[in-house]
Amino acid sequence: MKSRVRASNLPVLRLDLGRDIQRVRAAAERVQKFLQSHGCDDGSRADCELAVVEGCNNAIKHAYPDSVQGAVILEVVLEANHIEMRIIDHGPGFVWPETIKLPDPENESGRGLYLIRILMDSVAYLRGPKENILLLRKRRSAG
């Protein structure tokens, strides 16, 4: 699969997670190290790590019906002032909720999208006929 970021000179990390939930933690740790090696601060790194885990887990669990083949791709691009993370799938996509609220405290699920929204400076879900991109952006601070 072609990456849309290769042509630029910005630092890029690109990982193919397949549809294996067990790969997500290792991928998030690679994101951490990538951001650290480019001087991002501890707080931004921790926020990005958790948002990546939630976004990738969600994509691997929900992006593809069982009968459809496809992988989840994670791209991280370091811009001058922002960290941009793209979680890409080629499944049918879903309707991103207009409002994301915390579930009832006694609920055992439903906090993933809320965490993504609250940890990131901006979140967009781009649903297209051939691919879907969860676009996460975080302001970059020096470490």
Added chain:
Amino acid sequence: MKLEDLGDTLRISSVNQLAEANAVAFRDWVQTAFKEGHKNIEVDLSQTSFVDSSGLGALVALHKTALRRYGTLRLINPRPPVQQILELTRLDGILEIIKR
């Protein structure tokens, strides 16, 4: 992970992470060890470097397990990033967090 029987309290420590990959197994393991006579569950989070929404779900489940025996789930010494997640999701309002 380590389990200790402290009378009416079941204590769990040496938890490296509570994430999608292990959260359900962790919850089931603790619930299986929560025998008659146990009332409270104590999870030592001092060595837990990462918790995601699945890990939070496991903690909420254990909170309800303890409540059914009129007991409490206590979270001991969470590290700052884990404390932050508990606060962001407002679970610090229903779960007992203890700093020792």
